[in-house]
Amino acid sequence: MTSVRLRGLLPTLPTRRTRTPPPPAAPGEVVAEALGVRIERGGRVVLDGVGIAMRAGEVLALVGPNGAGKSTLLAALAADLAPSSGEVRIAGRPAHGWAAGELALRRAVLPQDAALSFPFAVADVVRMGRAPWAGTEREGEDEEAVAEAMAATEVGAFAERPFSALSGGERARVALARVLAQRTGLLLLDEPTAALDLRHQELVLRVCRERAAAGDAVVVVLHDLGLAAAHADRVGVLHDGRVAVEGPPSEVLEEELLSRVYRQPVEVFPHPRTGVPLVVPRRTEADRHLPA
Template sequence: MTEQQEVTRQLGADEQRDVPERPEPPGLLGRLLARRAPRRVPAPLARGAVAAETRDVAVRLGGRLVLDGVDLAARAGEVLALVGPNGAGKSTLFAALAGDVAVERGGVRVYGRPAERWGAAELALRRAVLPQSSSLAFPFAVAEVVAMGRAPWAGTPAAEEDGRVVAEAMAATEVERFADRPFSALSGGERARVSLARALAQQTGLLLLDEPTAALDLRHQELVLRICRRRAAAGDAVVVVLHDLGLAAAYADRVAVLSGGRLVADGPPASVLRAELLSEVYRQPVEVLPHPHGGAPLVVPVRPAGGTGPRGTEIAVDR
């Protein structure tokens, strides 16, 4: 019963089994019209269990095959980094894992069930998604936006935790300072953190983050990936699309490298982030050095020799 021991976070030990939905008190009309599929609150996944996987997935967008035969699994308790050059299919694979795109071939399973067979409400209890960019049609306050992440839990016992969970998510992403400001008045980096807080507040066993660090400064990039690690340590499956290979090397348990719609490598950072593979995939010579402390791989582009680097070359051209 190791499964039992590991699941001690969101729900108490006696609540792991499917908890029936607490009946909301709707009016007669409400009951007639808001006919919902019965929701079952998911039991937490055992560590190492597959939270989401693609099997031989192919996706065609606008006539072009953007994913071709991708097999990938996101496991509970693990941070999986998706990396690859622009146009490699990272976002499409991400969308496939989120259940957002129709696949041409193969299948996507979330929590062991084909993604398309989950209803939106049930899927929302199992996976949270941070999109690459966020916009908002109306000027909701930051705290309200984060609280939207709790919407899937409305009517379940977990809804009692809403206040605490929202406060924790805002503290973790350091957005409490502008809790009352309208979302639309924030900078790009601040918006990204608020959206992350919203996804965290959803408290799902599968967390999908699409380039969460793209708009962030150095401190907040580290902060976000530490959050990923913490969620993985707590038993969640975290999938994160990254451009910064250094971040992937430092924080991911597993790195999946995409190129031209195919998965070209999938494994621990140390074995995947090799100079020859990356040089070929990114069409840019790179060196991989061990970090002086700890030995995590450092990925550095190879720059023209001579000690002066690119700026030196510019001057040389001027002459």
């Protein structure tokens, strides 16, 4: 499918340049924040008074056990889920105060599941990330942004293949490329490494680091504590709907806290070469000889 046909299927946006692209944030500037956010879903409190900030030039990893509220917090930070109390602010303004088109110029979201109902080609899926920039002075960057995003995620080799024909890991990388092509100053990524092999897990987290080095704020939900320790500037550990602790990995990833939060004894020790914390389950010799 050509880009012309694709554009006809995307939401109609103004053709006149009536929207001004947001200026880049200064290093360390708070790009988005949750202030006392409480969210209830299905009669259960999922987030209870959560406060956390995202800063330009940093990778913030959200970790915690299943059901801790990581994805819910990410959805709230994206303004896709309204809190029952508290507030989310993006670029200094309450998130609900931004029109959808303006919000899409300021944050890009990668959900856990990448699904499409139509057999779009990979290149056209990535090009969808440029839709918010139609009618702005930066719409001329479309092809450059798409090519750069596809190269960064190594999906160019199957640019013409239907998205529906890809493996789970390939779809995950194409979905990330769409987010990168959007070129916003805030990236919100929900488990971007879950379906990936070892090489591409590292590739994705390197891309996150590169975007942070270029001045973006990157928030990534991770289950792998080793990846969080190696690539994040700050880690927020969620537990029972609250941020149990938040700070640099070397300070946050501590044995007693993680053992309690995950209800699994762990050991934390420095990598022999880099000093980055390594987190592994605590095992005994007897564990190796348990009956199958």
